[in-house]
Amino acid sequence: xxxxxxPLALLEAVAFSEEYVxxxxxxxxxKLASIRNxxxxxxRRAQKTELxxxxxxxxxxxxxxxxxxxxxxxxLHGNLGPRSxxxxxxxxxxxxxxxxxxxxxxxxxPELRVELEVQGAELYCDPGEVALALRCLVENxxxxxxxxxxxxxxxxPGERAYVFQVIDQGPGIDPARRDDVFLPLAGTKPGxxxxxxxxxxxxxxxxxxxxxxxxxxxxxxxxxxxxRDLTPPKDEx
Amino acid sequence: xSSKSILVVDxxxxxxxxxxxxxxxxGYEAVEASDGVEAVAAFRRRxxxxxxxxxxxxxxxxxxxxxxxxxxxxxxxxxxxxxFATEGLLEDALVEGAFAVVYKPFPMRQIFRLxxxxxxxxxxxxxxxxxxxxxxxxxxxxLxxxxxxxxxxAAEAAGDDVDVCVLDLDAGAGALAAQAAxxxxxxxxxxxxxxxxxxxxxxxxxxxxxxxxCLRRPHPLGELVRAVARARGDAAKS
Numbered sequence: 001x002x003x004x005x006x007p008l009a010l011l012e013a014v015a016f017s018e019e020y021v022x023x024x025x026x027x028x029x030x031k032l033a034s035i036r037n038x039x040x041x042x043x044r045r046a047q048k049t050e051l052x053x054x055x056x057x058x059x060x061x062x063x064x065x066x067x068x069x070x071x072x073x074x075x076l077h078g079n080l081g082p083r084s085x086x087x088x089x090x091x092x093x094x095x096x097x098x099x100x101x102x103x104x105x106x107x108x109x110p111e112l113r114v115e116l117e118v119q120g121a122e123l124y125c126d127p128g129e130v131a132l133a134l135r136c137l138v139e140n141x142x143x144x145x146x147x148x149x150x151x152x153x154x155x156x157p158g159e160r161a162y163v164f165q166v167i168d169q170g171p172g173i174d175p176a177r178r179d180d181v182f183l184p185l186a187g188t189k190p191g192x193x194x195x196x197x198x199x200x201x202x203x204x205x206x207x208x209x210x211x212x213x214x215x216x217x218x219x220x221x222x223x224x225x226x227x228r229d230l231t232p233p234k235d236e237x
Numbered sequence: 238x239s240s241k242s243i244l245v246v247d248x249x250x251x252x253x254x255x256x257x258x259x260x261x262x263x264g265y266e267a268v269e270a271s272d273g274v275e276a277v278a279a280f281r282r283r284x285x286x287x288x289x290x291x292x293x294x295x296x297x298x299x300x301x302x303x304x305x306x307x308x309x310x311x312x313x314x315x316x317x318x319x320x321f322a323t324e325g326l327l328e329d330a331l332v333e334g335a336f337a338v339v340y341k342p343f344p345m346r347q348i349f350r351l352x353x354x355x356x357x358x359x360x361x362x363x364x365x366x367x368x369x370x371x372x373x374x375x376x377x378x379x380l381x382x383x384x385x386x387x388x389x390x391a392a393e394a395a396g397d398d399v400d401v402c403v404l405d406l407d408a409g410a411g412a413l414a415a416q417a418a419x420x421x422x423x424x425x426x427x428x429x430x431x432x433x434x435x436x437x438x439x440x441x442x443x444x445x446x447x448x449x450x451c452l453r454r455p456h457p458l459g460e461l462v463r464a465v466a467r468a469r470g471d472a473a474k475s
Binding site for chain 2: 041
């Protein structure tokens with residue numbers, strides 16, 4: 001018996017890679033900055049000693065460090081890893097389409113039910129890409145309730161944006177940690193890398209929206225917004 | 238004379254400590270904070286001449302910290318630094334009047350030039366039609382800005398404290414003459430043109446003559462504020 005094919009597998013693999021490379025780039029740049037600044041400091045201290053003039057290898061060493069850091073940064077500016085832009089196929093879709101795809105393909109336990117309540121509106125987007133973003137939120141919520149109970153995926157048009165919300169009945173998010181949930185690679189769940197919310201946020205931002213924590217009395221609620229502008233985004237034909 | 242004090246904010250200890258050490262070696266007093274909450278607390282406790290802050294940090298990010306600090310002492314220049322090539326949060330800070338932006342890993346010489354400029358609290362000079370209104374709008378965003386009486390007097394009005402000049406390119410030859418006069422000054426000034434009717438030849442001459450950017454009217458004020466911050470960061474590279 002063959003396993004059913006995941007319709008979002010390719011999009012997810014590319015989005016994961018993209019997010020991972022972006023995080024890697026950021027972290028490496030911080031380390032390169034530390035090395036470059038520290039080498040600059042040590043070089044200035046060394047310039048005040050006789051060693052600087054006596055041994056040509058000393059200034060050479062610091063030049064090699066600075067050139068190497070610059071060279072590594074130049075490489076980071078280049079193309080590393082695949083890009084989701086090449087896979088994007090935007091079109092006019094009903095808001096229910098990506099929500100239904102997300103719910104149907106979410107990898108959640110048998111004791112967890114995803115309830116959908118999505119009000120109609122037309123969006124201009126790649127439905128697979130938005131489904132992937134919503135699936136990341138649904139799977140994140142499923143983990144929060146230990147794969148049991150109900151996760152609700154709601155959608156409603158707002159004045160200037162379409163707003164999806166994923167609501168669970170778990171322990172909720174500590175208000176002091178609201179920003180930390182978006183720190184990449186900082187996941188606390190076993191077997192999870194901790195990039196799902198970043199992927200969702202990257203996709204939402206491409207469509208002029210965002211992902212944010214909604215204050216909730218019980219459980220946690222994450223909202224994903226998309227601008228309802230029906231004209232194609234700037235970088236789309 | 239007491240040394241100028243710089244608040245260095247970054248959750249990445251290596252960047253923060255090495256930056257502070259270099260600034261101290263350069264003669265500044267450097268105070269470190271590891272996130273936005275610590276930075277705002279330090280900023281409330283005592284005055285600083287300039288702040289250099291990372292954008293992405295836990296607890297409170299650099300942009301939220303920048304807004305808090307602007308509320309307390311709006312005149313203090315805040316330099317944003319980031320390790321991301323594109324950063325939505327950063328764009329918000331630039332539009333709201335951050336002094337400049339630098340991208341990690343930056344050369345320390347760029348930081349030294351930027352800090353030396355920033356602690357002087359340089360001004361933006363606006364010359365040409367609508368200069369007074371535009372200068373007032375820039376001031377409302379927390380920038381030091383003033384208007385020149387006319388384009389012909391722009392170079393003289395720039396004095397020693399102007400590092401960015403906004404010229405009305407619709408004035409044609411007058412604006413280009415002002416650009417040339419500003420270029421002859423000993424002190425370099427970044428030039429930004431605003432235009433609604435200027436022909437492509439004028440824009441080409443302005444840009445090929447060393448202009449930093451040309452904005453088409455009507456442009457949102459934030460676009461100009463952002464161009465000023467980017468011009469300052471880029472000027473410190475050279």
